[in-house]
Amino acid sequence: MIVTWFLVAAQAAPTSATDSLLAHYTSQGATPDAARGATFWATEHAAPDGGAARSCTTCHGSSLDTAGKHATTGEPIEPMTAAERLTDPAKIEKWFGRNCRWTLGRECSASEKADVLAYLVAGGAR
Amino acid sequence: MSTRTWDLPLRLFHWGLAASAVAAFLTGDELTRGRAHVVLGTLAVGLVAFRFGWGVVGEPTSRWRAFTRVHTLPAALSAVTALALVLGLALTGVLVLGGEEGRGPAAGLVSAPMGIAVHSVHRALAWAGVAWLAVHLAGVAKQSWAERRNLVRAMVDGRKGVTGPAVRLRTGVAVALVAAAPLVVALPDRAPAPLQRPVAWDRECGDCHLAFPPDLLPARSWDAMLASEDHFGEFLGLDPATADELRAWATAHGADAGETEHAVRIAATVDANALPQRITTLPWWEGIHAAVPLGDEPRTRCADCHPDAERGSFDARAAHPEDRRET
Known part of the structure:
Protein backbone atom coordinates (compact mmCIF):
# COMPACT_ATOMS: atom_id res chain seq x y z
CA MET A 1 0.00 0.00 0.00
CA ILE A 2 2.70 2.46 1.09
CA VAL A 3 5.01 1.20 -1.61
CA THR A 4 2.32 1.78 -4.20
CA TRP A 5 1.81 5.28 -2.93
CA PHE A 6 5.54 6.00 -3.29
CA LEU A 7 5.59 4.71 -6.83
CA VAL A 8 2.69 6.92 -7.75
CA ALA A 9 4.30 9.89 -6.03
CA ALA A 10 7.56 9.27 -7.88
CA GLN A 11 5.78 9.21 -11.20
CA ALA A 12 3.94 12.37 -10.37
CA ALA A 13 7.18 14.21 -9.52
CA PRO A 14 8.40 16.87 -11.97
CA THR A 15 10.32 15.52 -14.91
CA SER A 16 13.95 14.86 -13.95
CA ALA A 17 16.94 16.06 -15.94
CA THR A 18 17.60 12.55 -17.18
CA ASP A 19 13.95 11.99 -18.15
CA SER A 20 13.79 15.20 -20.13
CA LEU A 21 17.10 14.48 -21.88
CA LEU A 22 16.03 10.91 -22.66
CA ALA A 23 12.80 12.29 -24.10
CA HIS A 24 14.86 14.74 -26.15
CA TYR A 25 17.10 11.99 -27.54
CA THR A 26 14.05 9.84 -28.22
CA SER A 27 12.54 12.64 -30.24
CA GLN A 28 15.74 12.52 -32.34
CA GLY A 29 15.12 8.86 -33.08
CA ALA A 30 16.96 7.20 -30.20
CA THR A 31 15.66 4.12 -28.44
CA PRO A 32 17.43 4.19 -25.04
CA ASP A 33 18.88 0.78 -24.17
CA ALA A 34 20.83 0.34 -20.92
CA ALA A 35 22.50 -2.89 -22.07
CA ARG A 36 23.81 -1.23 -25.22
CA GLY A 37 24.92 1.70 -23.05
CA ALA A 38 26.88 -0.64 -20.77
CA THR A 39 28.76 -2.05 -23.74
CA PHE A 40 29.41 1.41 -25.12
CA TRP A 41 30.68 2.56 -21.70
CA ALA A 42 33.41 -0.07 -21.67
CA THR A 43 34.30 -0.16 -25.38
CA GLU A 44 37.87 0.95 -26.03
CA HIS A 45 38.89 3.31 -28.79
CA ALA A 46 42.35 3.87 -30.18
CA ALA A 47 43.96 7.04 -28.91
CA PRO A 48 44.90 9.58 -31.60
CA ASP A 49 48.36 10.01 -30.05
CA GLY A 50 49.10 6.27 -30.16
CA GLY A 51 48.83 6.02 -26.39
CA ALA A 52 46.71 3.59 -24.39
CA ALA A 53 43.24 2.88 -25.80
CA ARG A 54 40.48 4.94 -24.22
CA SER A 55 37.01 4.19 -22.92
CA CYS A 56 34.64 5.90 -20.52
CA THR A 57 36.13 3.75 -17.78
CA THR A 58 39.60 5.18 -18.36
CA CYS A 59 38.64 8.14 -16.23
CA HIS A 60 35.40 7.03 -14.57
CA GLY A 61 36.76 3.73 -13.31
CA SER A 62 35.35 0.25 -13.66
CA SER A 63 32.39 0.79 -11.36
CA LEU A 64 29.76 3.51 -11.38
CA ASP A 65 29.82 3.48 -7.59
CA THR A 66 33.48 4.33 -7.13
CA ALA A 67 35.47 7.48 -7.75
CA GLY A 68 37.47 7.84 -10.94
CA LYS A 69 40.55 9.78 -11.86
CA HIS A 70 41.22 12.20 -14.69
CA ALA A 71 43.61 10.44 -17.09
CA THR A 72 45.83 13.48 -17.59
CA THR A 73 45.58 15.61 -14.47
CA GLY A 74 44.92 12.94 -11.87
CA GLU A 75 42.04 14.98 -10.50
CA PRO A 76 39.59 12.79 -8.55
CA ILE A 77 36.24 12.27 -10.31
CA GLU A 78 33.10 11.72 -8.27
CA PRO A 79 31.39 8.35 -8.73
CA MET A 80 28.71 8.44 -11.45
CA THR A 81 26.17 7.55 -8.78
CA ALA A 82 27.02 10.63 -6.66
CA ALA A 83 23.87 12.51 -5.66
CA GLU A 84 24.76 15.79 -7.37
CA ARG A 85 25.23 14.16 -10.74
CA LEU A 86 22.83 14.19 -13.70
CA THR A 87 20.67 16.99 -12.34
CA ASP A 88 21.29 19.56 -15.08
CA PRO A 89 20.62 18.70 -18.77
CA ALA A 90 22.98 21.43 -20.01
CA LYS A 91 25.80 20.07 -17.86
CA ILE A 92 25.19 16.52 -19.05
CA GLU A 93 25.32 17.72 -22.65
CA LYS A 94 28.50 19.72 -21.98
CA TRP A 95 30.29 16.66 -20.64
CA PHE A 96 29.07 14.43 -23.45
CA GLY A 97 30.52 17.09 -25.73
CA ARG A 98 33.92 17.16 -24.03
CA ASN A 99 34.30 13.52 -23.21
CA CYS A 100 33.00 11.91 -26.42
CA ARG A 101 35.56 13.91 -28.38
CA TRP A 102 38.40 12.80 -26.13
CA THR A 103 37.36 9.18 -25.90
CA LEU A 104 36.03 8.50 -29.39
CA GLY A 105 37.57 11.38 -31.29
CA ARG A 106 34.11 12.50 -32.39
CA GLU A 107 30.77 13.63 -31.03
CA CYS A 108 28.37 10.98 -29.81
CA SER A 109 25.09 10.43 -31.62
CA ALA A 110 21.77 11.02 -29.88
CA SER A 111 21.32 7.26 -29.85
CA GLU A 112 24.68 6.63 -28.12
CA LYS A 113 24.00 9.31 -25.54
CA ALA A 114 20.53 7.91 -24.88
CA ASP A 115 22.01 4.43 -24.31
CA VAL A 116 24.69 5.70 -21.95
CA LEU A 117 22.23 7.77 -20.00
CA ALA A 118 19.85 4.80 -19.71
CA TYR A 119 22.78 2.68 -18.49
CA LEU A 120 23.77 5.28 -15.89
CA VAL A 121 20.21 5.63 -14.61
CA ALA A 122 19.79 1.85 -14.44
CA GLY A 123 23.12 1.65 -12.61
CA GLY A 124 21.86 3.87 -9.82
CA ALA A 125 22.78 7.32 -11.11
CA ARG A 126 19.44 9.08 -10.68
CA MET B 1 80.90 50.41 45.91
CA SER B 2 78.55 48.74 43.46
CA THR B 3 79.29 49.21 39.79
CA ARG B 4 77.10 46.49 38.39
CA THR B 5 76.50 48.16 35.04
CA TRP B 6 74.61 45.46 33.20
CA ASP B 7 71.57 44.27 35.08
CA LEU B 8 70.10 40.85 34.45
CA PRO B 9 67.13 41.90 32.24
CA LEU B 10 69.53 43.94 30.11
CA ARG B 11 71.89 41.02 29.75
CA LEU B 12 69.05 38.70 28.82
CA PHE B 13 67.99 41.29 26.25
CA HIS B 14 71.50 41.48 24.85
CA TRP B 15 72.00 37.77 24.35
CA GLY B 16 68.42 37.23 23.25
CA LEU B 17 68.79 39.86 20.58
CA ALA B 18 72.17 38.50 19.55
CA ALA B 19 70.78 34.98 19.21
CA SER B 20 67.56 35.94 17.41
CA ALA B 21 69.32 38.33 15.04
CA VAL B 22 71.99 35.80 14.07
CA ALA B 23 69.39 33.04 13.71
CA ALA B 24 67.16 35.32 11.64
CA PHE B 25 70.10 36.07 9.38
CA LEU B 26 70.84 32.38 8.95
CA THR B 27 67.20 31.55 8.16
CA GLY B 28 66.84 34.37 5.66
CA ASP B 29 66.70 31.93 2.76
CA GLU B 30 63.03 32.38 1.94
CA LEU B 31 62.67 29.10 0.10
CA THR B 32 63.47 26.86 3.00
CA ARG B 33 62.79 28.51 6.30
CA GLY B 34 60.37 31.37 5.76
CA ARG B 35 58.34 30.68 8.85
CA ALA B 36 61.28 30.51 11.28
CA HIS B 37 62.71 33.70 9.82
CA VAL B 38 59.53 35.65 10.48
CA VAL B 39 59.25 34.35 14.04
CA LEU B 40 62.88 35.16 14.82
CA GLY B 41 62.55 38.64 13.35
CA THR B 42 59.42 39.23 15.42
CA LEU B 43 61.30 38.09 18.52
CA ALA B 44 64.09 40.58 17.78
CA VAL B 45 61.58 43.42 17.51
CA GLY B 46 60.01 42.33 20.78
CA LEU B 47 63.40 42.49 22.47
CA VAL B 48 64.06 45.96 21.07
CA ALA B 49 60.64 47.07 22.29
CA PHE B 50 61.60 45.72 25.71
CA ARG B 51 64.85 47.67 25.60
CA PHE B 52 63.00 50.93 24.99
CA GLY B 53 60.68 50.23 27.91
CA TRP B 54 63.57 49.16 30.13
CA GLY B 55 65.25 52.45 29.29
CA VAL B 56 62.36 54.20 30.98
CA VAL B 57 61.58 52.07 34.04
CA GLY B 58 64.64 49.81 34.30
CA GLU B 59 67.73 49.85 36.46
CA PRO B 60 69.36 53.28 36.72
CA THR B 61 72.28 52.26 34.54
CA SER B 62 69.94 50.99 31.84
CA ARG B 63 67.86 54.16 31.59
CA TRP B 64 68.04 56.43 28.58
CA ARG B 65 68.83 59.30 30.95
CA ALA B 66 72.08 57.57 31.89
CA PHE B 67 72.76 56.37 28.35
CA THR B 68 75.52 58.79 27.43
CA ARG B 69 76.99 58.69 30.90
CA VAL B 70 77.51 54.94 31.05
CA HIS B 71 78.60 54.57 27.44
CA THR B 72 81.51 56.00 25.53
CA LEU B 73 80.35 57.92 22.47
CA PRO B 74 81.27 55.14 20.01
CA ALA B 75 79.53 52.59 22.19
CA ALA B 76 76.40 54.72 22.43
CA LEU B 77 76.31 55.24 18.66
CA SER B 78 76.87 51.54 18.13
CA ALA B 79 74.00 50.55 20.41
CA VAL B 80 71.62 53.00 18.76
CA THR B 81 72.70 51.77 15.33
CA ALA B 82 71.94 48.20 16.32
CA LEU B 83 68.45 49.09 17.54
CA ALA B 84 67.82 51.11 14.39
CA LEU B 85 68.99 48.24 12.19
CA VAL B 86 66.62 45.79 13.87
CA LEU B 87 63.69 48.18 13.52
CA GLY B 88 64.61 48.89 9.90
CA LEU B 89 64.85 45.18 9.18
CA ALA B 90 61.52 44.56 10.87
CA LEU B 91 59.77 47.33 8.95
CA THR B 92 61.15 46.25 5.58
CA GLY B 93 60.54 42.62 6.50
CA VAL B 94 56.86 43.29 7.12
CA LEU B 95 56.63 45.11 3.77
CA VAL B 96 58.34 42.24 1.95
CA LEU B 97 56.09 39.70 3.64
CA GLY B 98 53.00 41.67 2.69
CA GLY B 99 54.08 42.53 -0.85
CA GLU B 100 55.67 39.28 -1.94
CA GLU B 101 53.75 36.68 0.03
CA GLY B 102 50.49 38.47 0.77
CA ARG B 103 50.96 37.67 4.46
CA GLY B 104 51.42 39.56 7.68
CA PRO B 105 50.25 43.00 8.82
CA ALA B 106 51.00 44.64 5.45
CA ALA B 107 49.15 42.06 3.36
CA GLY B 108 47.03 43.86 0.80
CA LEU B 109 48.66 47.20 1.56
CA VAL B 110 51.87 46.74 -0.40
CA SER B 111 52.04 45.89 -4.10
CA ALA B 112 54.14 42.96 -5.30
CA PRO B 113 56.68 45.11 -7.20
CA MET B 114 57.01 47.28 -4.10
CA GLY B 115 57.60 44.18 -1.95
CA ILE B 116 60.28 42.96 -4.36
CA ALA B 117 61.98 46.38 -4.33
CA VAL B 118 61.91 46.59 -0.54
CA HIS B 119 63.40 43.08 -0.42
CA SER B 120 66.71 44.46 -1.73
CA VAL B 121 66.68 47.08 1.02
CA HIS B 122 65.95 44.33 3.56
CA ARG B 123 68.92 42.31 2.28
CA ALA B 124 71.19 45.37 2.32
CA LEU B 125 70.22 46.09 5.93
CA ALA B 126 70.92 42.48 6.86
CA TRP B 127 74.45 42.73 5.44
CA ALA B 128 74.84 46.09 7.18
CA GLY B 129 74.00 44.16 10.34
CA VAL B 130 76.81 41.72 9.60
CA ALA B 131 79.21 44.63 9.15
CA TRP B 132 77.90 46.15 12.37
CA LEU B 133 78.56 42.89 14.22
CA ALA B 134 82.16 42.82 12.99
CA VAL B 135 82.72 46.38 14.26
CA HIS B 136 80.95 45.52 17.52
CA LEU B 137 83.16 42.48 18.18
CA ALA B 138 86.27 44.45 17.32
CA GLY B 139 85.16 47.22 19.66
CA VAL B 140 84.51 44.78 22.50
CA ALA B 141 87.93 43.22 22.01
CA LYS B 142 89.67 46.60 21.92
CA GLN B 143 87.81 47.87 24.98
CA SER B 144 88.46 44.67 26.93
CA TRP B 145 92.13 45.09 26.20
CA ALA B 146 92.09 48.74 27.21
CA GLU B 147 90.22 48.07 30.46
CA ARG B 148 92.11 44.83 31.14
CA ARG B 149 88.71 43.22 31.71
CA ASN B 150 86.74 40.55 29.88
CA LEU B 151 83.68 42.49 28.72
CA VAL B 152 82.07 39.42 27.16
CA ARG B 153 82.13 37.76 30.52
CA ALA B 154 80.83 40.95 32.10
CA MET B 155 77.87 40.83 29.74
CA VAL B 156 77.23 37.30 31.03
CA ASP B 157 77.56 37.79 34.77
CA GLY B 158 76.88 41.52 34.87
CA ARG B 159 79.98 42.49 36.77
CA LYS B 160 82.13 45.25 35.54
CA GLY B 161 83.30 45.89 39.06
CA VAL B 162 82.25 44.28 42.31
CA THR B 163 78.85 42.88 43.21
CA GLY B 164 75.85 45.19 43.43
CA PRO B 165 72.25 45.11 44.57
CA ALA B 166 69.81 42.46 43.44
CA VAL B 167 68.41 43.20 40.03
CA ARG B 168 64.77 44.05 39.62
CA LEU B 169 64.00 40.97 37.65
CA ARG B 170 60.31 41.21 38.32
CA THR B 171 60.09 44.65 36.74
CA GLY B 172 62.09 43.36 33.80
CA VAL B 173 59.64 40.54 33.22
CA ALA B 174 56.74 42.99 33.41
CA VAL B 175 58.31 45.27 30.82
CA ALA B 176 59.05 42.31 28.57
CA LEU B 177 55.43 41.18 28.75
CA VAL B 178 54.12 44.63 27.87
CA ALA B 179 56.57 44.85 25.00
CA ALA B 180 55.57 41.42 23.71
CA ALA B 181 51.81 41.98 23.85
CA PRO B 182 51.47 43.75 20.47
CA LEU B 183 53.59 41.06 18.84
CA VAL B 184 51.38 38.27 20.06
CA VAL B 185 48.59 40.02 18.21
CA ALA B 186 50.67 40.61 15.09
CA LEU B 187 52.36 37.24 14.92
CA PRO B 188 49.58 34.99 13.64
CA ASP B 189 49.56 35.07 9.88
CA ARG B 190 46.81 36.91 8.23
CA ALA B 191 45.37 34.59 5.63
CA PRO B 192 46.21 35.48 2.05
CA ALA B 193 43.57 37.76 0.59
CA PRO B 194 41.44 35.36 -1.41
CA LEU B 195 41.26 36.06 -5.10
CA GLN B 196 37.63 36.54 -6.07
CA ARG B 197 37.12 34.09 -8.91
CA PRO B 198 34.12 33.94 -11.21
Missing part, protein backbone atom coordinates in the same frame (compact mmCIF):
# COMPACT_ATOMS: atom_id res chain seq x y z
CA VAL B 199 31.99 30.90 -10.46
CA ALA B 200 32.51 29.81 -14.06
CA TRP B 201 36.28 29.73 -13.54
CA ASP B 202 35.92 27.16 -10.79
CA ARG B 203 33.38 25.17 -12.76
CA GLU B 204 35.03 25.16 -16.19
CA CYS B 205 38.64 24.84 -15.03
CA GLY B 206 38.35 23.34 -11.59
CA ASP B 207 36.37 20.24 -12.60
CA CYS B 208 39.45 18.78 -14.30
CA HIS B 209 42.41 20.40 -12.56
CA LEU B 210 43.37 23.12 -10.11
CA ALA B 211 41.56 26.32 -11.04
CA PHE B 212 44.88 28.00 -11.73
CA PRO B 213 45.23 31.60 -10.60
CA PRO B 214 45.36 33.69 -13.79
CA ASP B 215 48.53 35.50 -12.71
CA LEU B 216 50.54 32.42 -13.71
CA LEU B 217 50.37 33.26 -17.43
CA PRO B 218 50.51 36.52 -19.37
CA ALA B 219 47.19 37.94 -20.55
CA ARG B 220 48.01 37.07 -24.18
CA SER B 221 48.34 33.40 -23.21
CA TRP B 222 44.87 33.34 -21.68
CA ASP B 223 43.51 35.10 -24.74
CA ALA B 224 44.88 32.35 -26.94
CA MET B 225 43.94 29.50 -24.63
CA LEU B 226 40.33 30.52 -24.15
CA ALA B 227 39.89 31.20 -27.86
CA SER B 228 40.95 27.64 -28.74
CA GLU B 229 38.66 24.61 -28.64
CA ASP B 230 41.64 22.26 -28.32
CA HIS B 231 42.69 22.38 -24.69
CA PHE B 232 45.82 20.21 -24.35
CA GLY B 233 44.17 17.47 -26.37
CA GLU B 234 40.73 17.87 -24.87
CA PHE B 235 37.72 19.65 -26.28
CA LEU B 236 37.08 22.80 -24.26
CA GLY B 237 33.82 23.76 -25.98
CA LEU B 238 32.96 26.74 -23.78
CA ASP B 239 29.81 28.54 -24.72
CA PRO B 240 30.70 31.99 -26.11
CA ALA B 241 29.33 33.98 -23.17
CA THR B 242 31.30 31.92 -20.64
CA ALA B 243 34.44 32.10 -22.77
CA ASP B 244 34.14 35.90 -22.90
CA GLU B 245 33.60 36.18 -19.17
CA LEU B 246 36.59 33.99 -18.35
CA ARG B 247 38.81 35.70 -20.92
CA ALA B 248 37.99 39.16 -19.58
CA TRP B 249 38.73 38.12 -16.01
CA ALA B 250 41.88 36.12 -16.73
CA THR B 251 43.45 38.76 -18.94
CA ALA B 252 42.72 41.47 -16.36
CA HIS B 253 44.61 39.48 -13.72
CA GLY B 254 47.32 37.94 -15.91
CA ALA B 255 50.98 37.80 -14.97
CA ASP B 256 51.63 41.12 -16.70
CA ALA B 257 49.23 42.84 -14.29
CA GLY B 258 51.90 42.18 -11.64
CA GLU B 259 49.53 41.63 -8.74
CA THR B 260 51.72 39.10 -6.95
CA GLU B 261 55.40 38.37 -6.56
CA HIS B 262 55.29 35.37 -8.85
CA ALA B 263 53.32 37.35 -11.42
CA VAL B 264 56.03 40.00 -11.54
CA ARG B 265 58.74 37.37 -11.85
CA ILE B 266 56.89 35.39 -14.52
CA ALA B 267 56.21 38.48 -16.59
CA ALA B 268 59.86 39.46 -16.32
CA THR B 269 61.17 36.08 -17.49
CA VAL B 270 58.76 35.24 -20.32
CA ASP B 271 60.09 36.13 -23.75
CA ALA B 272 58.14 39.08 -25.15
CA ASN B 273 57.26 37.09 -28.29
CA ALA B 274 56.44 33.86 -26.49
CA LEU B 275 52.90 32.64 -26.02
CA PRO B 276 53.28 30.11 -23.20
CA GLN B 277 50.37 27.76 -22.58
CA ARG B 278 51.78 25.31 -20.08
CA ILE B 279 52.63 26.96 -16.77
CA THR B 280 55.19 24.26 -16.08
CA THR B 281 57.23 25.22 -19.15
CA LEU B 282 57.73 28.78 -17.94
CA PRO B 283 61.43 29.52 -17.30
CA TRP B 284 60.41 30.82 -13.89
CA TRP B 285 58.52 27.65 -12.99
CA GLU B 286 61.32 25.35 -14.14
CA GLY B 287 63.91 27.35 -12.25
CA ILE B 288 62.04 27.43 -9.00
CA HIS B 289 61.19 23.70 -9.12
CA ALA B 290 64.53 22.46 -10.45
CA ALA B 291 65.50 20.89 -7.13
CA VAL B 292 62.02 19.65 -6.19
CA PRO B 293 61.56 15.88 -6.57
CA LEU B 294 58.19 15.85 -8.31
CA GLY B 295 58.37 12.32 -9.70
CA ASP B 296 55.55 11.31 -11.99
CA GLU B 297 52.95 13.46 -10.36
CA PRO B 298 50.81 15.33 -12.88
CA ARG B 299 52.07 18.88 -13.15
CA THR B 300 48.60 20.26 -12.47
CA ARG B 301 48.61 19.31 -8.81
CA CYS B 302 50.09 22.48 -7.34
CA ALA B 303 47.90 22.18 -4.25
CA ASP B 304 49.64 18.98 -3.16
CA CYS B 305 52.52 21.17 -2.00
CA HIS B 306 50.94 24.64 -2.00
CA PRO B 307 47.73 24.33 0.04
CA ASP B 308 46.62 27.86 -0.85
CA ALA B 309 47.40 27.56 -4.55
CA GLU B 310 43.81 27.96 -5.69
CA ARG B 311 43.57 31.19 -3.72
CA GLY B 312 46.57 32.50 -5.60
CA SER B 313 49.12 32.04 -2.83
CA PHE B 314 52.18 29.89 -3.46
CA ASP B 315 53.68 30.52 -0.07
CA ALA B 316 57.19 29.16 -0.31
CA ARG B 317 57.16 27.60 3.14
CA ALA B 318 54.46 25.19 2.12
CA ALA B 319 56.50 23.91 -0.78
CA HIS B 320 58.76 21.75 1.31
CA PRO B 321 57.77 18.26 2.41
CA GLU B 322 58.71 18.83 6.05
CA ASP B 323 56.23 21.71 6.12
CA ARG B 324 53.40 19.97 4.28
CA ARG B 325 50.09 20.34 6.00
CA GLU B 326 47.83 17.40 6.51
CA THR B 327 44.74 17.87 4.41
